[in-house]
Amino acid sequence: MKRRTSIEEMNAICTMLISDFLKKFHYSNTRVIDIEDFVTRYLGTTILYEDFAVDVPGRGGFISDGEQALPVLRNGMRQFVIFPENVIVIDSSLNSMDNLAKYRFTVAHEAAHFIMCKHVGGDFTAAFHTEYVDGEYYTTEMLKEMMSFSETVANRAAACLLMPDFIVEKMHHSADG
Helix, strand or coil, rough: CCCCHHHHHHHHHHHHHHHHHHCCCCCCCCCCCCHHHHHHHHCCCEEEEEEEEECCEEEEEEEEECCEEEEEEEEEEEEECCCCCCCCEEEEHCCCHHHHHHHHHHHHHHHHHHHHHHHHCCCCCCCCEEECCCCCCCCHHHHHHHHHHHHHHHHEEEEHHHCCCCHHHHHHHHHHH
8 A cells, every 4th residue: 555755754754864874974064965975875776877868858867667768868869778676867967067956956856756665665656857947848747747746745855855954954053153
């Protein structure tokens, strides 16, 4: 039986995981979460980079279920690749200093889907992180997917992974004093 998790519950889980990650890997007095290290060493997942060949604007991240193929460009040819389950695939265009914030959020968003799957259970379904691109056309189905409860929770969880309350509060107090 599949159940939903609340945003509050997901935030608590993400805060606990980040706190444990920081302790386990001896990060002390950090102000920035190393999201790649969290995803690869702590969660044990893999991050790969590909040139996405999707028809939907704004798709920058994908977490695989081991079944759904992802269209990518390789050697100038569109290919459909099935990645192993729980592999996070990031569009290569995000892997640059110009897109660092978008890249970090996309990795955290996909990590949040991984965490939700482990926490909520049930059948895992491959998911895209799709950022709304102003002026582009989206079908009703795509908008429903982009604004679904699962995507909303993943977005909020990504923010929590990148900026857990205890770090935000520490930074706020250090700015005051």
